[in-house]
Amino acid sequence: MQPTSPIELTEREEAIAQRAAEIAVRKMTDEFYGSVGRTVINRLLIIIGAAFVAFAAGKGWLLK
Numbered sequence: 001m002q003p004t005s006p007i008e009l010t011e012r013e014e015a016i017a018q019r020a021a022e023i024a025v026r027k028m029t030d031e032f033y034g035s036v037g038r039t040v041i042n043r044l045l046i047i048i049g050a051a052f053v054a055f056a057a058g059k060g061w062l063l064k
Contacts, residue, residue, distance in 0.1 A: 009017065056062050
C-alpha cells in the first residue's frame with residue numbers, strides 16, 4: 001500500500017469545499033433543532049392535554 005500524499009486544492013476548490021461544509025453543517029443543525037423543537041412541543045401538548053383532562057375530571061365534566 002502506497003502512502004497517500006496530501007491533496008493540493010486551488011483557492012477556488014478550497015472555497016467551494018468550505019462553502020459546501022458550511023451549508024452541510026447549517027442544514028444538519030437546523031434539522032437537529034427542528035427535531036428537538038417538535039419533540040418539546042409534542043410533550044408540552046401532551047402535558048397540557050393531560051392537565052385539562054384531569055381538571056375536567058375533577059370538575060365532573062367527564063363522568064356524571
